[in-house]
Amino acid sequence: MAKSIDVTDLDIYYGDFKAVEDVNVTIPAKQVTAFIGPSGCGKSTFLRALNRMHEVIPGAYVDGKVLVDGQDLYAVEVDPVAVRRQVGMVFQRPNPFPTMSIYENVIAGMRLNNKKMKKSEADDVVESALRAADLWGEVNERLARPGSGLSGGQQQRLCIARAIAVQPQVLLMDEPCSALDPISTSAIEDLIHELKANYTIVIVTHNMQQAARVSDDTAFFNLVGTGKPGRLIEFGETRKIFSNPDEKATEDYISGRFG
Amino acid sequence: MADSSNELTRPVKRLGDRIFSGTALGAGVLILVTLAGVGLFLTIEGLPGFTADSSATQPADNFVGLAGPLVFGTVLSATLALMLAVPLAVGVALFISHYAPRRLSQGLGYLVDLLAAVPSVVYGLWGIIFLAPKLVPIYRWLENNVGWIPFFSGPTLASGRNMATVAVVLAVMILPIITAICREIFLQTPTLHEEAALALGATRWEMIRMAVFPYGRSGIVSAAMLGLGRALGETLAVTLVLSPAILYSFNFIGAQNPSTIASNIALQFPEASGLEVSVLIATGLVLFLITFVVNFAARAVVNRRSEFSGAN
Numbered sequence A: 001m002a003k004s005i006d007v008t009d010l011d012i013y014y015g016d017f018k019a020v021e022d023v024n025v026t027i028p029a030k031q032v033t034a035f036i037g038p039s040g041c042g043k044s045t046f047l048r049a050l051n052r053m054h055e056v057i058p059g060a061y062v063d064g065k066v067l068v069d070g071q072d073l074y075a076v077e078v079d080p081v082a083v084r085r086q087v088g089m090v091f092q093r094p095n096p097f098p099t100m101s102i103y104e105n106v107i108a109g110m111r112l113n114n115k116k117m118k119k120s121e122a123d124d125v126v127e128s129a130l131r132a133a134d135l136w137g138e139v140n141e142r143l144a145r146p147g148s149g150l151s152g153g154q155q156q157r158l159c160i161a162r163a164i165a166v167q168p169q170v171l172l173m174d175e176p177c178s179a180l181d182p183i184s185t186s187a188i189e190d191l192i193h194e195l196k197a198n199y200t201i202v203i204v205t206h207n208m209q210q211a212a213r214v215s216d217d218t219a220f221f222n223l224v225g226t227g228k229p230g231r232l233i234e235f236g237e238t239r240k241i242f243s244n245p246d247e248k249a250t251e252d253y254i255s256g257r258f259g
Numbered sequence B: 001m002a003d004s005s006n007e008l009t010r011p012v013k014r015l016g017d018r019i020f021s022g023t024a025l026g027a028g029v030l031i032l033v034t035l036a037g038v039g040l041f042l043t044i045e046g047l048p049g050f051t052a053d054s055s056a057t058q059p060a061d062n063f064v065g066l067a068g069p070l071v072f073g074t075v076l077s078a079t080l081a082l083m084l085a086v087p088l089a090v091g092v093a094l095f096i097s098h099y100a101p102r103r104l105s106q107g108l109g110y111l112v113d114l115l116a117a118v119p120s121v122v123y124g125l126w127g128i129i130f131l132a133p134k135l136v137p138i139y140r141w142l143e144n145n146v147g148w149i150p151f152f153s154g155p156t157l158a159s160g161r162n163m164a165t166v167a168v169v170l171a172v173m174i175l176p177i178i179t180a181i182c183r184e185i186f187l188q189t190p191t192l193h194e195e196a197a198l199a200l201g202a203t204r205w206e207m208i209r210m211a212v213f214p215y216g217r218s219g220i221v222s223a224a225m226l227g228l229g230r231a232l233g234e235t236l237a238v239t240l241v242l243s244p245a246i247l248y249s250f251n252f253i254g255a256q257n258p259s260t261i262a263s264n265i266a267l268q269f270p271e272a273s274g275l276e277v278s279v280l281i282a283t284g285l286v287l288f289l290i291t292f293v294v295n296f297a298a299r300a301v302v303n304r305r306s307e308f309s310g311a312n
């Protein structure tokens, strides 16, 4: 079940340093939302605040509200572990568990939720996740081999399979294609198109064409000045942001006339 | 421009490279030579000991009768110590690396490193004077309640000098070094893997099982082997705690306990002469070989799944 994300007055800190300031945005369900903006403006930071991965870093905390389906993720009674089971994440660098086989990697998240799974059930989950991640054909004959033996693009798709195997409501992706060749990138973009039928997807990217190709909505983040926190400058339909943005800064960044 | 091809084909060798590769090679060769030298010495000097008659192998009738129980005692005490120390060391190391608040974990880290530097004679004295009497009530309880288990059949001496005390003292001795290495290894777990587990909704303990342990597995084995090496060769602590005997016994809290090779050498050497010296050196050779076997076994364990180590 895909869910929308409502963010209100969110400030994000690393200790004393305020990295992102005053974000208000509604990320719609079953759509692809792209985050764009210059390096260091807080895209990754904001993304990680959406599944409470931000607070994993010592001293890091947030102030504000993030509502998924009306439930505040940062309410006191909410367990971050439960949040992360509903909001999955794919990282910039592929990070399959090196000591696990391809099969074990895909099933790793399921094993956490449901220790006693039947073999046939587990096989089904693995196959459907790998099919959804467009990797089944390439690995179905070597599921027992280590995940780290795959190519970078295959590893990244394995990580996507691992993230969707637990059927999260939201899938966060931080520059998932930045380490990949054009063919793998295109495979993952196709995959994102297919996945949005079932998942709410947020993707951080430095590639304007990619943002334009895969996303329905785009959020542009920017730094107001050096040492100042990043801010959400503009949010809207990708078509509009790329053709006729409201803000000058957005237009400058997209057209490459940026600082 | 004319000699640019020359520039490219001539291998680049700077002074630093040459010095480094030279010293590295030298050090490697030196280790091998030392090892071979020790082995050779033990073999040549110890060879007559293997065939010695009962006059030189008192209280046993021949070499096997003497060395057998010593090997038994050595391996038993070291294994028991390892079984006590490794789980505890891993736990403490995990607490320091992943659970304790940062300031506390630093202090604990220093403390552990400090403990690793305490000489073994101190642990031996502590074991015999302080620890052994404190353990006696536990031994009594074991003897009275689970005495039907051969390990705990007793009878316990009031001094508490027995195999169990040796194991505890050895465990305390090797605990710091194992802990220090494990902590170092756990801290080096790639953030990438830790976050992969956390992002899947793993609790901290699940994250440790998915990311930290698999990554640190070979390191834990190495740390344990280092600890085992120390326990196998430990002389003073064992000599101080145990009233030695030459026998096989699985009764950890009884009055008669098998001695160890190192402790036996330390005790017997001052009064040994002639063939007796050869016998002692031969037992030393056996200890040397045990250490080798243990290390190879550990390597084999580590390499068995090296494909999955993440090194590729």
Ligand SMILES: Nc1ncnc2c1ncn2[C@@H]1O[C@H](COP(=O)(O)OP(=O)(O)OP(=O)(O)O)[C@@H](O)[C@H]1O
Binding pocket: A014, A017, A019, A037, A038, A039, A040, A041, A042, A043, A044, A045, A046, A057
């Ligand atoms: N672990 C951290 N500790 C302290 N400050 C951090 C940490 N990670 C990021 N920051 C700071 O937070 C700000 C935002 O960083 P963030 O990584 O979110 O940027 P980004 O938009 O993702 O950049 P990029 O496009 O280069 O990935 C930067 O000023 C950065 O220096």
Ligand SMILES: [Mg+2]
Binding pocket: A043, A044, A045, A174
């Ligand atoms: Mg980033």
